[in-house]
């Protein structure tokens with residue numbers, strides 16, 4: 108396969124794999140078998156091995172876990188994890204109570220003791236403690252076999268690694284619900300949107316997606332929570348009731364929902380249900396009902412189970428937080444980091460007590476997948492205070508007059524051309540001067556690791572924007588003392604300090620300046636690499652894709668992002684105006700021109716004049732690429748002593764072989 112075809116195939120495979128990962132991990136609804144998934148995964152691994160120059164570090168084949176299309180190990184539940192029967196209104200709750208009394212041959216006017224618990228909307232897990240030690244945890248799966256998510260469960264801060272009790276039971280299985288607080292969900296959603304990722308539909312999906320990460324360092328960044336609510340197999344301890352069980356595990360350090368209450372008789376159950384319904388919106392997590400359980404374990408045993416659910420418990424569901432309304436318009440909205448999101452303006456509709464008039468449609472891919480058009484009748488859903496989402500279109504209500512909103516070509520805020528980065532679902536405005544992004548971009552520009560303009564934090568930047576003093580980054584360098592004096596509570600001294608800090612920043616190193624520009628995917632490290640490879644901003648602006656790709660660690664996504672950034676005239680103008688004001692980023696290391704541009708070097712054997720890393724750096728500074736294996740594309744093999752198979756391969760392929768001295772001569776010689 109030639110390079111072009113391989114590159115296309117790699118892009119296609121990565122897209123396919125990420126879609127299947129999304130379906131498997133996030134939606135919990137795989138479209139293809141594990142075997143079919145393995146096949147496409149292996150094809151990607153193989154292609155990337157054959158074409159190392161096309162490898163993007165973010166490729167699924169390069170992630171932790173290596174070249175394995177790893178999914179989770181399976182763990183079986185010793186006691187099946189059942190589900191619950193539902194009740195949707197007071198009458199159905201009362202039926203449950205009568206049913207139980209009949210079954211137990213109790214008189215209808217006797218009051219049973221129940222434990223009432225909020226029904227968390229997350230995902231059920233089983234935790235296993237052996238002699239007090241947390242040894243394993245799994246998802247519910249099909250109720251019989253779940254997935255081993257032990258490592259990920261260990262990231263939950265409120266879950267102790269060992270029970271806080273001197274004589275723990277020999278084995279304790281505890282079931283509970285893993286969930287994400289609404290605040291954390293909101294943050295995760297906006298972070299993902301900014302990163303151009305696929306959104307989570309709701310907190311439940313987000314919790315499931317976070318727990319089912321193969322890389323637990325990702326799970327660690329998602330603040331998952333858990334409440335424990337039921338025993339599985341317990342060896343070495345007897346409990347008489349649900350209340351006794353919960354207070355024991357609480358005293359052993361396991362998190363138990365504080366809103367759980369013991370009540371007597373069905374009337375008290377119903378008032379608990381109403382109380383929770385009223386509280387629902389003020390809770391920091393999403394609940395979708397209450398679970399009512401017969402408290403006594405002996406009675407639970409008498410009542411027993413049906414095929415899939417116990418007779419002694421019921422889920423009293425809250426009305427769904429869904430409503431139906433019409434999409435009056437769809438407006439593109441620019442976020443703080445330039446992501447453009449389609450937002451539906453809805454005919455206001457009340458959804459469980461709250462008036463909903465807007466809903467995010469996340470991105471164009473998502474909007475097209477759901478085929479949401481202006482004029483459509485849609486079902487909307489809300490969770491807590493989280494921005495409502497459109498669940499689906501009532502296609503049967505279409506009149507034919509509905510219109511989809513095409514992808515915008517220009518940013519609605521600043522008119523910059525909109526870009527869609529390959530491999531991302533988001534479309535973005537890359538305009539440095541886009542008003543929607545200005546606050547964020549100035550704060551980043553001034554931050555410590557960027558231009559380090561001391562004192563210029565968010566509070567002052569906000570005032571600069573409000574007073575209309577700064578319309579782009581360059582304007583910072585045209586401010587005078589009198590401008591700062593217009594700030595609230597600004598003294599002469601502070602104004603002087605700010606001006607001096609701005610002045611000082613003019614001489615920052617090039618790497619910092621490149622980082623400060625806030626080019627997508629260009630973090631501090633990449634910015635430094637770019638600075639040393641190109642030596643000046645003028646050369647970086649002119650860099651071609653090949654030149655950028657010849658820098659190790661710069662993949663196609665990063666290269667594309669840099670090129671797009673500098674193609675934007677607004678951005679080039681801003682940089683020019685900064686330079687006109689005296690900004691002069693200091694070049695770092697001397698660069699080696701482009702003498703190695705387009706050339707690939709392979710080092711083999713033990714080197715005596717320089718280390719491998721130094722050698723690589725020299726190649727990269729010359730705009731070349733240092734590869735790990737010899738192929739027909741290798742330009743030179745630099746052989747140290749005791750060179751082995753790579754040298755043989757080079758001879759076989761007729762690749763030019765040089766000594767370390769020859770290489771140094773190339774580095775130091777004239778251009």
Ligand code: IVH
Nearest residue numbers: 189190191224225226227230231284336398
């Ligand atoms: S008890 C056999 N208690 O609801 C009893 N479940 O529809 C098993 N859930 O799979 C469940 N909060 O994921 C129980 N306080 C609670 C719960 C709860 C949420 C979930 C759980 C279960 C599902 C059943």
